[in-house]
Amino acid sequence: MxxxxxxxxxxxxxxxxxxxxxxxxxxxxxxxxxxxxxxxxxxxxxxxxxxxxxxxxxxxxxxxxxxxxxxxxxxxxxxxxxxxxxxxxxxxxxxxxxxxxxxxxxxxxxxxxxxxxxxxxxxxxxxxxxxxxxITTEDVFGLIVIDKREATIGVLRGKSQEILGHETSGVPGKFRAGGQSAARFERLREKAAEDFFKRVGDKVNSIFVNMPKLKGIIVGGPGNSKEFFLEHADLDHRIKDMIIGKVDTGYTDETGIKEIINRSSELLKEVGFVKERNLINKFITQVAKDQLATYGYTEVMTALKLGKAETILVSEDLDWLVIKYQCPSCKKNIFDIVKDASLMKETSFEKKCPDCDVDAEFIEELDVYEYLTEVAGNMGTQVVLVSTETQEGKTFFETFGGLGALLRYR
Ligand SMILES: [Zn+2]
Missing domain, CATH: 3.30.960.10 (eRF1 domain 1)
Known part of the structure; x- marks a missing residue:
């Protein structure tokens, strides 16, 4: 599952x-x-x-x-x-x-x-x-090795790899048969290769476009066949966005898939952070321009409630807690934010419903991320948790307090 x-x-x-x-x-x-x-x-x-x-x-x-x-x-x-x-x-x-x-x-x-x-x-x-x-998740990576004559498509799940497709082109080798002109032979070869790249591209689209937990795709192969493939393959834009790297390999069969894995361990490790970095950089750029971003609890909550927040960023290190109460009479949920967890000791867990003036019942303690997810529920706002394992993530926590939003409009 x-x-x-x-x-x-x-x-x-x-x-x-x-x-x-x-x-x-x-x-x-x-x-x-x-x-x-x-x-x-x-x-x-x-x-x-x-x-x-x-x-x-x-x-x-x-x-x-x-x-x-x-x-x-x-x-x-x-x-x-x-x-x-x-x-x-x-x-x-x-x-x-x-x-x-x-x-x-x-x-x-x-x-x-x-x-x-x-x-x-x-x-x-x-x-x-x-x-x-x-929660021990396994990241999934798509792997493609290709040249003009052969392509292999595989997937890496955690530490295990699997071959999902193998295609050959029938593109003739470099040496032409007698009687053909060199130029014509080369054109035919190019045309056959392009058709082959299109065919492999279609296969790549169908295999990867809806693959759950796919973190990225790496393309390998000898020489510049990788570039030709990416150029001619008609890849779905969602697939194109997933291409995280190109790696030189000597082979285009299962051995080539193994070569990709061996050569891209650093790349694979970094990948989880690529999306996060891009998101935080987008946020910082918008803040710097004083445009489509805001930060701080009040600002973010206001944007969220007005439906202006497109994405909310919450730092993993933000350890605020939210106490949820419910009014026994009107069933309304009432929330209290505790920004310093050590103050939890002081809290009396007593709250009155502002509308009915009766004592509300303490329901549960929520994490601030969970609370924002609950509030964002019907607003079509995405709430994203960002780590502090990257420099960008640290900056987001230290400079912006660990809570920000990208806005749909100002
Ligand atoms: Zn009430």
Whole structure:
């Protein structure tokens, strides 16, 4: 099953936060629910855990475990046990380092792949291993080796390679048969090669255009046949945008595919960052011209709500949290942004609905990226997470605060 890339990035970010939490005792609960989990047996297990926890010696730990279990049960009731298609993972526990300040958090994760087994842990740290496994992604690269007589199309998935197509042209060799004029022979040869490049191009289009997780395509071959191919092949513009490099190879069969892989390891490593760099550079250029970009929380939120934001960029290092409340009377969601995670301890989790003036219920803690994705949901705005592994990414975080938007108009 293919996993949505943004979903994986979001999950990576969320897991980073979840892993930071440490319980003072064995009091952090991780619950993995497959989509077909049975409501009554899950609720019964949680109730049983609450009664069993009465045996916990430390009064503080007992209180915390029971508090966490109740938070989970309340949450499951709140969503009426409607589990997402892939299941649901809940992490709950008392994470405040100050015993007098209670802060039982609840974090929810929708797994990118379907859960098959129900799992329950109560430990001093949250259990994320089953989710960690789901997010080890393998980048996919398209590989083409070509000259006038032969072409091989392959794909590299993580570390394994596969041949997807092999074509030969029938273009005659360099030595003409007697009787033909040299010029005419050369023209025929060129024409046959062009036809061959077109044929291979069509095949390349059909193989790669909708390939999930494709990060880039590398073209290899001897001499300048690569350039001729790119020139004559009628490649789909989406495929053209994917060409990340050209590599000289001696062969145009499976050996040539291996040559590409060996010669482009640096190129392959860089590629993940190419898109990111381009995006940040576009953002910086627009900011410098004071045109189609803006940054800062208020500016970005305003642009988003007015439908002006085309793409929102969020730095991986931006560790703001958003507390989500819901009004029990009008069901409106109310959000509080916490820009300094250490202030979470101070938060009372109390909020009034501005319309109904009743106490809103605390629902969950969201990552700021997740929150923006939720708000951007119906605005057709793309929310992109950018790393700080490139110089551009560092600049974006340090100079622009890690939150910016490319605008459709000003
Ligand atoms: Zn209300």
């Amino acid at each position: 293919d996993v949505d890339e943004n979903q994986v990035l979001l999950l990576k970010k969320k897991l980073k936060i979840i892993k930071q939490y440490k319980g003072q005792g064995t009091q952090l609960i991780s619950l993995y629910l497959p989509p077909d989990a049975d409501r009554s047996s899950v609720m019964k297990q949680l109730t049983d855990e609450i009664s069993q926890s009465a045996n916990i010696k430390s009064q503080q730990t007992r209180k915390n475990v029971q508090g966490a279990l109740r938070r989970i049960m309340n949450y499951l009731k709140q969503i009426d046990f409607k589990l997402p298609e892939t299941g649901l993972v809940l992490f709950s526990g008392e994470v405040s380092p100050v015993p007098s300040k209670s802060n039982i958090i609840l974090m929810e994760v929708v797994p990118p792949k379907r859960l098959t087994t129900k799992l329950y842990w109560c430990d001093s740290a949250f259990h994320t291993a089953p989710l960690d496994e789901m």
